[in-house]
Amino acid sequence: MKNTKNNYYFYFAIPIDRIDQRIDNFLHIYLSTVPKSAIYRLLRKGIIKVNGYSIKPNYKFKNNDRIYIPQKIYSQHINDKDKIIFHSTYLNTEKIQFLNKRILYEDSYLLIIDKPTGIAVHGGSGLSYGIIEGLRILRNDVSLELVHRLDKDTSGILIIAKKRSALRFLHEQFRINNILKYYLALVKGTWNIKEKSITTYLHKKISGISRLMTNDNRIGKKSETCFQIKEKFRIATLVNIYPITGRTHQIRVHSQYLGHPIALDKLYGDNDFNNLMKKKCGLNRLFLHASxxxxxxxxxxxxxxxxxxxxxxxxxxxxxxxKNIQ
Structure with missing residues (x-):
């Protein structure tokens, strides 16, 4: 992935069987939903590049060429099957082999993984690949589908369906709140209440490239979370969390709303508390885990x-x- 003039580009090595093929013909195949006139315009304006440079529509690929495609075009106009082809040409599978070691459960219907922090569940928004793309490459199986999502910085249990019937069944189970998910989080301050339930109405607010969830009783969606103390410290509390609804950033926003933001939360956290956790405990990631x-x-x-x-x-x-700061 490369950032050129604030536009994210995905770049891929051209497969050997495409050497000597004209780039316009190549793009007609992989950008089949884009009109030919638009493809020529993208090439003339240098929006799609080869090796980082603008080229003419009649350019023929050479060995070791890389094609650069803007993230928006890539996400909207290349289907999942072709994305696998693209990714497999440049992504070193050795770098994603660790995903096989994160599997908690697998059968012919489900694959359940312990997602590491720092990796998105899917590519997009400037990310070249995520958990689902990595697993599809390792398994060579485009039928794998995410049942639900976790934030990039949240670790823990992630369910992936291997059959369409399993996906539909579990989506219905989520809809009727028949799936229980519990999280562990380290939050600022000491809680005095053993259990706490909170209900607010969350609304996504977009400002520039930032997307934050805010409480808005007028247009927000009902969101409910239950908290239970697991362990107290002098400056922090370890809590078990059960989200009854599943809104974006719900746990993080509700923790902040209660005055107990999660440690190392860059969006909704407390800077002083975050810096203290970094300095004293060496914490370098969001302390939120789907357990x-x-x-x-x-x-x-x-x-x-x-x-x-x-x-x-x-x-x-x-x-x-x-040991040190109870």
């Missing part, structure tokens, strides 16, 4: 219980809090 999930299996209809322990980095943070 437990209970659902009905789409085929057997039996209860499926999945648990994902926190990683060593979060665990070391808690050990330090217990």
């Amino acid at each position: 437990e999930l209970i659902c009905i299996h789409p085929n057997t209809k039996k209860t499926l219980y999945i648990k994902a322990p926190i990683d060593n980095h979060l665990n070391k943070c808690l050990l330090y809090l217990r």
